[in-house]
Amino acid sequence: MISDFELAALTLSFKVAIWATLLSLPVAILVAHVMARRTFAGKTALEVLLHAPLVVPPVVIGYILLVTLAPNTAFGAWLESIGLSPAFKWQGAALASGLMAFPLMVRAIRQAFEAEPKTYREVALTLGASPWRTFWRISLPLALPGILSATALGFARAVGEFGATITFVANIPGLTQTLPLALYSAAQSPGGEAAAARLALLCLVPAIGSLAVSEWLSRRARRKRGLA
Numbered sequence: 001m002i003s004d005f006e007l008a009a010l011t012l013s014f015k016v017a018i019w020a021t022l023l024s025l026p027v028a029i030l031v032a033h034v035m036a037r038r039t040f041a042g043k044t045a046l047e048v049l050l051h052a053p054l055v056v057p058p059v060v061i062g063y064i065l066l067v068t069l070a071p072n073t074a075f076g077a078w079l080e081s082i083g084l085s086p087a088f089k090w091q092g093a094a095l096a097s098g099l100m101a102f103p104l105m106v107r108a109i110r111q112a113f114e115a116e117p118k119t120y121r122e123v124a125l126t127l128g129a130s131p132w133r134t135f136w137r138i139s140l141p142l143a144l145p146g147i148l149s150a151t152a153l154g155f156a157r158a159v160g161e162f163g164a165t166i167t168f169v170a171n172i173p174g175l176t177q178t179l180p181l182a183l184y185s186a187a188q189s190p191g192g193e194a195a196a197a198r199l200a201l202l203c204l205v206p207a208i209g210s211l212a213v214s215e216w217l218s219r220r221a222r223r224k225r226g227l228a
Contacts, residue, residue, distance in 0.1 A: 019098075
């Protein structure tokens with residue numbers, strides 16, 4: 001039986017992960033399409049910047065968010081004045097989780113766009129379709145399995161986010177304490193081993209489930225393209 005404490009952390013984790021994924025997805029699709037289709041000056045630098053969250057410690061991302069958006073900074077104070085400050089709120093956890101999931105989503109969606117045969121677009125343009133119409137009617141539907149896979153992967157990453165979240169929004173029970181943060185608190189508490197073990201299992205279920213869905217969608221997409 002799940003306790004009220006565990007249920008609160010689980011509910012918040014899903015809330016944060018869903019919003020992080022939904023907010024990241026449209027931008028990830030746009031960026032992935034540009035990176036797959038365009039060649040421009042500074043593209044390599046942009047690729048490095050996009051993938052930075054994959055290689056730097058998550059705490060660094062959280063710290064950058066903190067010194068940029070905290071209420072004691074100029075921009076953060078302005079956000080606070082209009083009621084949009086995300087620091088030390090669940091919205092900030094969604095922002096931090098979305099940033100950490102974003103590179104994984106871009107990579108998966110970009111691969112889906114790059115797998116599209118170039119002849120499809122060339123034929124569409126020859127028949128008078130605009131680039132925008134070609135994107136909506138051809139590229140996006142063909143990339144849909146990859147987009148769904150990226151969505152599941154991003155959700156899994158967001159559910160498990162810890163370092164950037166705790167740095168940016170702290171570990172406040174009932175407000176910002178997601179499952180990984182609750183697990184950290186239980187592990188640091190005397191006699192909290194049993195609670196930590198239960199929370200660890202709760203962390204594993206959505207993460208592994210999301211990864212399984214992502215892998216299934218990827219395999220299905222490869223089979224449709226005759227690659228597996």
